[in-house]
Amino acid sequence: MRPRRTLVIGLAVVAALSGGATTTAVAGRPASPPSQDSTLRALADRHRLAIGTAIDVDALDDPQYRQIAGTDFSTVTAENVMKWEVLEPVRGQYDWSQAEKFMAFAKSNDQRVRGHVLVWNNQLPAWLTEGVADGSITKTELRGILRNHVKTVAGHFKGRIWQWDVVNEAVTDSFDATDGRIGYKGFWAQNLGPGYVADAFRWAREADPKALLFYNDYNIDAFGDGGPLDKTQFVYDMVRDLRRKGVPIDGVGSQAHLSTRYGNYSAFQLADMHLRFAKLGVATALTEVDVRNLLPETQTGDTVNPLLQAQAYDYAALLQGCLASRQCISYTVWGFDDGRSWTNTWDFGSGPGREALATIRDASYQPKLAYRALQAELAWAGPPLVLPRVTQPPGR
Numbered sequence: 001m002r003p004r005r006t007l008v009i010g011l012a013v014v015a016a017l018s019g020g021a022t023t024t025a026v027a028g029r030p031a032s033p034p035s036q037d038s039t040l041r042a043l044a045d046r047h048r049l050a051i052g053t054a055i056d057v058d059a060l061d062d063p064q065y066r067q068i069a070g071t072d073f074s075t076v077t078a079e080n081v082m083k084w085e086v087l088e089p090v091r092g093q094y095d096w097s098q099a100e101k102f103m104a105f106a107k108s109n110d111q112r113v114r115g116h117v118l119v120w121n122n123q124l125p126a127w128l129t130e131g132v133a134d135g136s137i138t139k140t141e142l143r144g145i146l147r148n149h150v151k152t153v154a155g156h157f158k159g160r161i162w163q164w165d166v167v168n169e170a171v172t173d174s175f176d177a178t179d180g181r182i183g184y185k186g187f188w189a190q191n192l193g194p195g196y197v198a199d200a201f202r203w204a205r206e207a208d209p210k211a212l213l214f215y216n217d218y219n220i221d222a223f224g225d226g227g228p229l230d231k232t233q234f235v236y237d238m239v240r241d242l243r244r245k246g247v248p249i250d251g252v253g254s255q256a257h258l259s260t261r262y263g264n265y266s267a268f269q270l271a272d273m274h275l276r277f278a279k280l281g282v283a284t285a286l287t288e289v290d291v292r293n294l295l296p297e298t299q300t301g302d303t304v305n306p307l308l309q310a311q312a313y314d315y316a317a318l319l320q321g322c323l324a325s326r327q328c329i330s331y332t333v334w335g336f337d338d339g340r341s342w343t344n345t346w347d348f349g350s351g352p353g354r355e356a357l358a359t360i361r362d363a364s365y366q367p368k369l370a371y372r373a374l375q376a377e378l379a380w381a382g383p384p385l386v387l388p389r390v391t392q393p394p395g396r
C-alpha cells in the first residue's frame, strides 16, 4: 500500500503544480446551483476561465454600465484608450489619463487586464504616419520609434497587465492576399519588414517580464484547408517559427468578430484551433467576441428572432471550443450592450451599421438569448471533459 500512496500524493502535487488539479473538487459543483441570476464571472470562475469585456471608458460614467461591467466580468480590455493615437497624440507627449481611469476601474473590481495594443497598423497618431509619408521620419528612425513606444507603454503598465496584445492584425486575409497567398500587411511590414514582429515581442518582454505576450488577429477562428490562403495556418506557422527562434510569445488571441450572415463553424472546428495552438506550447484566448446580424430593411420580431438565435449559437460554440482546451484562458466580448457596440457605426461591407445587434445584451442592457446560452454552457460544462484552465506563466 505504501508505495501506492506515495504515488497518489505525488500525482496530486504534480496536478497542483501544473496549475489545475484534475479532481472534481475544483471544477465540481458550485456552492449554490447556477441560475439565470448567476453572473458570467461566477459561472466561469469554476473553470478558472476569465470572462471579459472591452470597456468604453466614457461609458463608465453611466452607473448601469459601470455596475454590469464591474460585476459580470473578471477581465477587461480598453476598447480604445491604450492605442497609440490616444497615448501619444503629440510626439514625445504621453497622455495616460484615460488609460489610468480604465486601470483604476479594473483594480477597484479586482479584474485582470488585457493590454490592447502595443503594435498595430490602425489608430496610429498622424505625426507618425504623416512623418513617414513625407520622409521626415526615416525608416531607421522608425524602428527606434517603435522600440521606444513598446518599451514606454509596456514599461508604464509594468506588473499590471495580465495579457498584452503585442502585435495585432499583422497579416492579410484570403480576400486581400496578394500573389495568391497570405502575407504580412500594413504600415509596419511595409516600412520595417516582417522582422518587426519578433522585435516587438522581445522589447515587450524586456519591459514587462511578467505579462503574457500575445499575437492577436481576426479570421483565425478555425483552420481551413492548410493551403496558402489559410490565414489560421499562416499564423500557426508564424508562431511556430517565432517559438523555434526563442522569441517570447506566450499566446494567440483569436478576436472572433463573427457575423451570422456567413457560414457557421462547428464547435469541433473551433476547439481544434485551440487544441492545435496549445500543442505549440502557447495559450489561446478569445479576445474580441461579437456576432453581428445583417439587419433586414424592415425589422420585425419575425425577421430578427431567427437572427438572435443564430447569434446565440455562435457565442455558445465559441465558448465550447475554448472550454475544450485547458490552455484557452479567457473569453472576452467586444462590448456587452447593443447600444454601444462598435458594429453600430462600422462598415463591414454592406454600409455602416447594417450589421449590428452583435452583443449579448440589448440596448437597455437586458440579457439576450446569447447571454443565456453563455450562462448555460458555463453552468453545465465540467469534468471529465471540461477541466479547469491551466495557469500560464510567461515563457522564455
Ligand code: XIL
Residues within 6 Å of the ligand: 079, 080, 168, 255, 288, 342
Ligand atoms: C475598434 C473599436 O471598437 C472602435 O471603437 C474603434 O473606432 C476602432 O477599433 N480589432 C481590434 C480592435 O483589434 O481594436 C478594434 O476596435 C476592432 C477590431
